[in-house]
Structures are given as structure tokens and as C-alpha cells.
Amino acid sequence: MNIDRHGVDLSNGLEEVPVLLEGSSARLSRPLFQYSPENTRGPGCTVDPSEVTLPGCSCLSHSCLTESCSCLQTHGRAYDTSTGTLLNLSTTDCGYCSPVFECNALCSCSDSCSNRSVQRGLRLGLEVYSTKNKGWGVRTLQAIPCGIFVCEYAGEVISLEEARHRQLAQTSMENNYIIAVREHAGAGSVTETFVDPAAVGNVGRFLNHSCCPNLLMQPVRVHSVVPRLALFAGRNIDAREELTFDYSGGYSNQAPVEVMATQSSDDALRVSRTDGLQRKECHCGAENCVHFLPLDLSIIN
Numbered sequence: 001m002n003i004d005r006h007g008v009d010l011s012n013g014l015e016e017v018p019v020l021l022e023g024s025s026a027r028l029s030r031p032l033f034q035y036s037p038e039n040t041r042g043p044g045c046t047v048d049p050s051e052v053t054l055p056g057c058s059c060l061s062h063s064c065l066t067e068s069c070s071c072l073q074t075h076g077r078a079y080d081t082s083t084g085t086l087l088n089l090s091t092t093d094c095g096y097c098s099p100v101f102e103c104n105a106l107c108s109c110s111d112s113c114s115n116r117s118v119q120r121g122l123r124l125g126l127e128v129y130s131t132k133n134k135g136w137g138v139r140t141l142q143a144i145p146c147g148i149f150v151c152e153y154a155g156e157v158i159s160l161e162e163a164r165h166r167q168l169a170q171t172s173m174e175n176n177y178i179i180a181v182r183e184h185a186g187a188g189s190v191t192e193t194f195v196d197p198a199a200v201g202n203v204g205r206f207l208n209h210s211c212c213p214n215l216l217m218q219p220v221r222v223h224s225v226v227p228r229l230a231l232f233a234g235r236n237i238d239a240r241e242e243l244t245f246d247y248s249g250g251y252s253n254q255a256p257v258e259v260m261a262t263q264s265s266d267d268a269l270r271v272s273r274t275d276g277l278q279r280k281e282c283h284c285g286a287e288n289c290v291h292f293l294p295l296d297l298s299i300i301n
């Protein structure tokens, strides 16, 4: 256990900044899992997420310019050049968004290129703490402006079959969420990614669901075709607020994913997840709470 004068660092020094475990919680019990800041290859995953599989640009400028960068020309600009915040938050709001590709290990631009954000890792002071009725949760120790990258939901990337197997083996007592992300890339092509943070994961595995969340999930590709499930601030967040996202992939009072799934849209994103066969009660406390955690039956059927 990595303990400095600020408390326990759950990341064991693997993150850029420590992931603190609330002082009193650290003495009572400590969650058991292997900390990994990034996705790892799990059973059935055909592509190693740590392999560089995407092409790079040949920009010699300090930061890539849309006019000349092949990355930005192919995939569009995802981040505001001056603030580094995620653009198109309004389209992400409805749970459908364009894919984000960052400059990668093969790009010749500098490490401070404005098309690099998620790959820089955790930069904010976050604390895992014991909530009243949701088990562990995560709060921010500093204010976070809208659109800023907060953290990933990292874990083992597994196949649909493995997700199904694990889901059926999981009891409702287990506090875990296997996230399934489906990206619709047009012409009926759908890319599915399943991330299970139970045994291997990062601070994201402690984020609770809310029907009125302050984070939104956006798949981001850096070096690999396997997306990272990145969480961005969906609004300005105050210091000490609990950080939450909508497990169904929506944002701010939007319709749940089951409804969104009936819409069709090219290059659209749908996020869904599984959590035991019985739906768990939601204790998010939001005015618009739908009283149950989202449940994706498509994995187990």
C-alpha cells in the first residue's frame, strides 16, 4: 500500500497524481483489485489495447493544425485548442457523438499537441470515499470546468461471450458494472467494446451512476483501435462534489439508452451495460431518478 503524508494512493504511484482513499475508509477496508491506469487485454479480446495500431500524422508543428494534419483532417478536431475542453458537448449530450481520435505514438507533433488529452492521464485530485448507500464513490477535490477530461473507465477488455459468462456469474451483491459500448459507424457496421473493471481497473471503477450526472462518457482512440472509455465534465463541477455518470450513456435528463437505441444515426454511439439479472435500486437522489440502475439485457440474451 502506497501511503504518503496525504493518505493512501490507490494507484500505487501508477497515475500522474495520487488517487486518494478517504482516510477513515483506508483504515476500515480496502477494495481488492489490480490498479491499471489503462485498459488491459482480457479473455476473448482479439486486439491488445496497448499495441499501436493506428497511423500517425507527419506534422512538424508544435501543435497540429486542421489545415495540414492528417489526423485532424480524417477525424475532425475534438478539443478546443485554447482550453483543451471537449468540443461538441451538445451532440454528446444526447448520447450520440462522433468518434474521437487523438494524435498518437506515431505522430510527429509534440507531446503538447492540442489533439492529445486522454493519453496524458489523470491530472485532477480525486478521492475514493465511502458513500451513505451506494458503497464506494469518487469525489473531486478541486473544481472542474465543463468539458475537461476527468478519468477513464479502464478495465479488462473482453469479448461478448466472456462478458455474458461473467455477467451471469456475477451476483447482485457484487458492486461491479461491465460497460458495453456500441459505436454505429454507418452502413450497419457496429463496433462493440466490453470493459470489466472488477479485477483490473482504475479510479473509474468507483464511479457511481446518477440519473442526473456531472460526467459523460466518450470513447476516445489514441494509439489503438480499441477505444478508451473517457469521462469528461458535462458541466462545471464544484470541489468535493461526487462524480457520477449515467450508466446508460445518456447525459442530463436525456432519454435512456433503450429509447435512444430505436433512433438511427450514422457514426452514433450507444452505451449500455449489464449489472446482474435483477435491476438494482438507484440511490442517486436526483429529482428525475428512475429508481433503478440501467440494465442491458442484450449481453445475456
Ligand SMILES: C[S@@+](CC[C@H](N)C(=O)[O-])C[C@H]1O[C@@H](n2cnc3c(N)ncnc32)[C@H](O)[C@@H]1O
Binding pocket: 133, 134, 135, 136, 137, 174, 175, 176, 177, 204, 205, 206, 207, 208, 209, 210, 275, 280, 281, 282, 283, 284, 293
Ligand atoms: C462501477 S461500481 C461503482 C462503485 C461501487 N459503489 C463500489 O462500491 O465499488 C457499480 C456498482 O455501484 C453501485 N451503484 C452505483 N451507482 C449506484 C446508485 N445510483 N445507486 C445505488 N447503487 C449504485 C451498484 O452496486 C453498482 O453495481
Ligand SMILES: [Zn+2]
Binding pocket: 057, 059, 063, 064, 103, 107, 109, 110, 113, 114, 115
Ligand atoms: Zn498532433
Ligand SMILES: [Zn+2]
Binding pocket: 056, 057, 058, 064, 069, 071, 072, 102, 103, 104, 107, 108, 109
Ligand atoms: Zn497526429
Ligand SMILES: [Zn+2]
Binding pocket: 210, 211, 212, 282, 283, 284, 285, 286, 288, 289, 290, 291, 292
Ligand atoms: Zn437515479
